[in-house]
Amino acid sequence: MSYREMLDTPCLVVFDDVLEQNLTEMASYARAHGLALRPHIKTHKTAEITRRQAELGAVGHTCAKLGEAEALADAGVLHDVLIAYEIVGEAKIRRLLNLMERVHVTVAVDSVAVAEPLSRAMQAAGTVLDVLLEIDAGLGRAGVLPGEPALRLAREVVQMPGLRLRGLMTHEGHAGRAADTAELERLGRAAGEAMVATAELLRRSGIPVEVVSVGSTPAAFVTTAVPGITEMRPGTYVFYDAASFRFGRIGPERCALRILTTVISRPAPDRAILDAGSKTLAMDPPPPGRHGHGYLVECPDAVITRLNEEHAFVQLPPHCQGLQVGDRVEVIPNHVCPVVNLQDELFVVRDGDVVATWRVLARGKVR
């Protein structure tokens, strides 16, 4: 029996062969370019893919939150992690110290206000924490600005006992929101160049910089082409999603994860209602140039016009109006990471059969 009949809906299906292709392609790229690969686990949140990434040569992993790292460390698959986030507050610093006893941990800092309490806690514990300066290379989120502001912060951090400044990191997520490939390349290159120039500025000032780390799947092959970048931290590449289509490098056939869903109502010839709503597809908007809440594999011209929590409203073009109540269809989500975060398991398919169920171990770990 095929997975399409076997699984109840809505559920997340992962195609093993496509996943393996995505994993090996990125691992090969990193190897060929002398880059350390430190994938972000936020996309898959599973022990199985964490382990496979390490087998394929990842130097370690990236997490946003301590809770993600704790879950994967508990599963025995995490050995070296960058928490690409500012650790703030006593409760989290206590957890960080615990995590450091079993995993090599590096964290991001973007201000003295973040770094000082870490320094005090590490001194008190008689240990040393590796840190990277988080640089804002254009995203406008957290991070210190490149150049002089970064140098000023580096000069303070490098003198703080209990902290060892290892280098710089950024998330060039703004490049992934570019309107076209030309803009993607311009923004990605500018981000990479700002990172390398800042690293050089620090080195000229006597501050050693070993790590110059960038992270973003859309810009992965652009930012890392700047000489001087040492590490890449892509996340989405394991599954890809509909937001990945628009730069042309990959299409639906490279999406390793789909939502299997059932038509539960056909209230009008041009409208179908699916049993996957925002609790399954998530509400992340489509990228520039695309419409609706996902890509319907069986009818790419259909538009998922609205989501309620448990309903997708689908506008069907004339050639797709044969869909009936009970039919199953597959959707590629706009943004795969929050979709995985909504589920407890992924169903792994090989040659049409369900061969494994992987637990979304790090689901909901927001702390």
Place this chain on the structure above:
Amino acid sequence: MSYREMLDTPCLVVFDDVLEQNLTEMASYARAHGLALRPHIKTHKTAEITRRQAELGAVGHTCAKLGEAEALADAGVLHDVLIAYEIVGEAKIRRLLNLMERVHVTVAVDSVAVAEPLSRAMQAAGTVLDVLLEIDAGLGRAGVLPGEPALRLAREVVQMPGLRLRGLMTHEGHAGRAADTAELERLGRAAGEAMVATAELLRRSGIPVEVVSVGSTPAAFVTTAVPGITEMRPGTYVFYDAASFRFGRIGPERCALRILTTVISRPAPDRAILDAGSKTLAMDPPPPGRHGHGYLVECPDAVITRLNEEHAFVQLPPHCQGLQVGDRVEVIPNHVCPVVNLQDELFVVRDGDVVATWRVLARGKVR
């Protein structure tokens, strides 16, 4: 120690006194107007509030998915449930039959294609299932149209062995998206009138209609004012949210749930970054007339301009720029239901202390 220092962030805090006020107000309204109250559990997903709603006189509860009802039945708090959803597929019909052995269940049907497999399964099992016709009273989602289309479907369903047609239900969610109170009242009243007129049409055709059920918090006091409505199914009223403000009936002080979050970066005087992103606040857009991804209690003029998965970008007006790294602030979400679905627990606060932790039992039950 106050909950604001005690809890790690981001997390969901429920104010016990406000919750109780919201629960009792709706229970009193239903009692005063002779309406059966059948709250939708999707907003809270907890055993504790399910039980309290029953204590306050709810005739039963509403769930969207079987999995929600199973979770609450397992907890021993669910006795009578409307699954306000079309049950499609053999796996779900098997689960429905199991659920019927321990809870009184009613389900929605909006087509012969949905009703016939249910009828066959109930006959085979030697049991009878209560059903309501789902009516599309303006939302344009699932449901049969009111009037003659509903009558035609009712004539078929009423003859199907194994099904007992109890009446009609709708979700008038479109009224809640009205631009102002006048439009809310117009849409809500029209939906209620369409329901009652359809019930009368069926009765005149010899089909008994006991239940005329409507459900929507924004329109709760409008639709139910139409004589002939017998049941209401509000959900959001337990907590309310920022989407509830615009009709003026309630304000932030009636929101029983807030997200407690920490400032983790202050990269510019007018920008703060919070540790609650789309994995906590959800991506549901603001209602007409409001901006951003939630209401910042400490500074209502601030705008949460963007969310990434673990970051909120906050634009601070001049009088709120004293916020520092490590400060804690509270956010009322745009739409509370998906926010609860992202968490494993709610922290219950009374007089400033955390007095209980409630498990979000029915989280993620999309099947």
